[in-house]
Amino acid sequence: MQISIHYPKLHLGKRSVDIFPYWISLLIAGILFGLTGAFFVFRDGLKVTGLSNQVPWGLWISIDLSSIALGGCAFVFGAIIYLLQIKRFESIGKLAVLLGFLGYSTAGMVLLMDLGQPLRFWHPIVYWQPHSLLWEITMCVVLYLTVLLAELIPVVVEHPHFDSHPWQDRIPLLKTLAKFAKTLSVWLHKAGPVLAIIGMTLSLLHQASLGATYSVLYGRGVWFNQSAPTQFVFSAMSGGIALLFIASVFVFRVMRPGLVTDDALYDVARLAGGATLLLTYLRFWDWAVTNYYSFDQQIALQTQLLDTVAPYSATFWIGQALLPVIAGTILLSANSVRNFRFLMGTAIIPVFATVLTRWNYNFVGLIAATSYDPYTPSVRLFSYTPTWVEFAVGTLVISYWLLMFSLATRFLPFHGERHTEH
Numbered sequence: 001m002q003i004s005i006h007y008p009k010l011h012l013g014k015r016s017v018d019i020f021p022y023w024i025s026l027l028i029a030g031i032l033f034g035l036t037g038a039f040f041v042f043r044d045g046l047k048v049t050g051l052s053n054q055v056p057w058g059l060w061i062s063i064d065l066s067s068i069a070l071g072g073c074a075f076v077f078g079a080i081i082y083l084l085q086i087k088r089f090e091s092i093g094k095l096a097v098l099l100g101f102l103g104y105s106t107a108g109m110v111l112l113m114d115l116g117q118p119l120r121f122w123h124p125i126v127y128w129q130p131h132s133l134l135w136e137i138t139m140c141v142v143l144y145l146t147v148l149l150a151e152l153i154p155v156v157v158e159h160p161h162f163d164s165h166p167w168q169d170r171i172p173l174l175k176t177l178a179k180f181a182k183t184l185s186v187w188l189h190k191a192g193p194v195l196a197i198i199g200m201t202l203s204l205l206h207q208a209s210l211g212a213t214y215s216v217l218y219g220r221g222v223w224f225n226q227s228a229p230t231q232f233v234f235s236a237m238s239g240g241i242a243l244l245f246i247a248s249v250f251v252f253r254v255m256r257p258g259l260v261t262d263d264a265l266y267d268v269a270r271l272a273g274g275a276t277l278l279l280t281y282l283r284f285w286d287w288a289v290t291n292y293y294s295f296d297q298q299i300a301l302q303t304q305l306l307d308t309v310a311p312y313s314a315t316f317w318i319g320q321a322l323l324p325v326i327a328g329t330i331l332l333s334a335n336s337v338r339n340f341r342f343l344m345g346t347a348i349i350p351v352f353a354t355v356l357t358r359w360n361y362n363f364v365g366l367i368a369a370t371s372y373d374p375y376t377p378s379v380r381l382f383s384y385t386p387t388w389v390e391f392a393v394g395t396l397v398i399s400y401w402l403l404m405f406s407l408a409t410r411f412l413p414f415h416g417e418r419h420t421e422h
Contacts, residue, residue, distance in 0.1 A: 006255050007410065020410065028405040034396020037389040039169045041113050048389045055366045055384040063394055064110040065210065065358035067401070068141075070351065071103020072236025074148060075203035076271075078196035088264045090415050092248050094155045098408055099244060101148040104141060106397045113393050135214045140206030147199040150188050157185040158415050207233045214361055227286045228361070234279040238324075239354025241272040242331070242347040249340050251409050259414065266334040269343050274329025276350045280324045287316070301379045302368040309381065312364065315356060335422040 009016040040048050051058050077096040080086050080350060112118050125142065129135040162182055167173040188195070211228030245268045252260040306312035328348035334343055363384070371378045386394075 004256075005410070005413070008254060015301055023406060024403065027399045027406070030395045030399030031403070032144065034392050034394075037392025038113060038396060040389050041393065042118060046114075046116055048387060050385045050387050050390065052382075052384070054369065054382040055363075057362055057366065058384055059386040059390045059394055060110045060114045062362045063360060063397060064107045064114070066355045067103045067106040067110070067397075068207075068210070068241050069103075069232075069236040069354050069358055070239050072149075072203070072240030074100025074103075074240075075200045076237055076241060077244070078151070079200050082193040082196035089268075090251065091260050092244065092264065092268060094414050095146060095248055095251055096150045096244050097155060098405070098412075099240070099247060101145070101152050101238075102401050102404055104145045104148060106401050107141065108145065109397045110393070116418045119322065122196065133209050137206045137209045137213070140202045140209070144202040144206065145197055147195050147202065151192070151195055151199070153181070154185040154189050155412060155414070156412050157181050158188060159411065160413070184217065190403070198422040203236075204233060207236050211361075214365070227282065227289070231279065231282055231286065231357070234275060234282060235354050235357050237275040238279045238328075238350045239274065241268065242350035243355075245269050245272050245331075245347050246344050246351070247405075249344055251414065253340060255409060256414065262338075263335075265340070266338070266343075269331045269334035269347065270301050272347060272350060273328045273334065276324050276328035276353075277332065280321060280328060283320060297368050298379055300372065303362075305368045305379060306364060309323075309367070309383075312360075315360070320353050321354045321358075323349045327353075 007018060007020065009015075010019045049058065073096040077089060077093040080089055080418055081093040112121055115121060124138040162178045164176075165174075168178055181274050208229035211230070211232030214228050245265065248260065248265055248268055252265065253262075291303075303313065327346045330337060330346045331343065331350075337343060366382065367384065368379055369378060
C-alpha cells in the first residue's frame, strides 16, 4: 500500500522552498555542539556540571523525567488498540509507539551522561538491588524500551524499500536482511497484544515508582508525598496524549491527509482533556492535604523561601491549576470546537504543565531542603546553576529527539491496515 506524503514547504513569493534539509542541518549542528559537552563529561566527570551533594539532580534529570512522561502515550494507546480493539486508532497508535521509543531512548542518553561512572551503565542489570526503587525503575525502563523497540520494528518495516529496492538486486545480503526483517515484523505483529500488556505493566510500574522515589523522601516536605505515584501516572497520560494529538495533526492532516479521520483526532484531544482534568483534580486535593490539612510547619516555610528565589506559587496556581483546567475543558469539547489550530495551541498547555510538574518535583525539595534533625528541624536554601556543559548535553538529546521524529514523519508511511502476510 503506497501512501502519498505531502512535504511542508515555505512559500517565499512565487517560490516554494523545502525547509527539511535546512532543519536537519540545524539539528545536526545541535548534536555536534552537544557531543562537545559530552566529551568533557566523559573526560572530567560530573565536576564540570553545577551539581553538588545538596542538589545532586539537576537539568539532566529534569529532561529525563520530562521525556519519559511525554512518552506516556505509548502504553495508553497500546491498551486501546490491542486490548480494547479500537481499530480507528491504529495509525495513531503507531505514532504513539514512535513517541514512546524516542522519549525513553532520550532518557537513556541523559542517564548515561548523569552517571558518575558512565561505563558502569550495565551494572543494575547484572548486580540486582531489589530493595531499591531506582533499581526497579532502571529495570522497568530497560525492559520497556526493549518492548517499544519490538513494537517499532513493524512500523519501520512498512517502508516500501523493504519490499523492493535496486540495492536488494545488487547486494543479495541486503535482500536476505530485508526478508528476515519482514518475517520478524510478522511475528512481532502477532505478539502485539502480549507486548501491549507487558508494556503497559512495565510503564505503569516505573511511572508510579518515579513518583514513589520522591514520596519516600520524607524530609523534603513540599511535593514529596504519598500521592506522588498516582500523580506521575496521570501526568504522563495528560502530557503524553496531548503531545500525541499535536504530532498526529501534523502527521495525519498536513503530511498524510485522509489516512486518519478527523473524528479519531478529535477523540485523541478528548482523551488528553479528560486526563488533564482528572490530574488537576488530584493535584488540587494533594495541595490541600499537603498545605491545609498538614501539621508540618516546615512546608509553609519551604514555600516562602522558594517564593523568594523563584515564582514557585505562581507557577503552581497558573501553570498547574488554572491553565490546565481551561485547556482540559477545551480539549474535552473538541467535537464542538472542531478547530485543529486552536486545539493544537491548547494542547501545548498540558505538555507544558507536565514538564513543569517534573521540574518542580525535581528542584523544589532540593533547593529548599528540610534538615533531618528530629529536635530542631530547619529549612536551608541551596542554589543550583547549570553549566554550559549541561546545556550542551541537553541540546544533544533534544536535537536527537527532533531529528529522529523528523526523519520518521517524513519517510515512514504509518499504514493503518494490519499486515499479516508479506
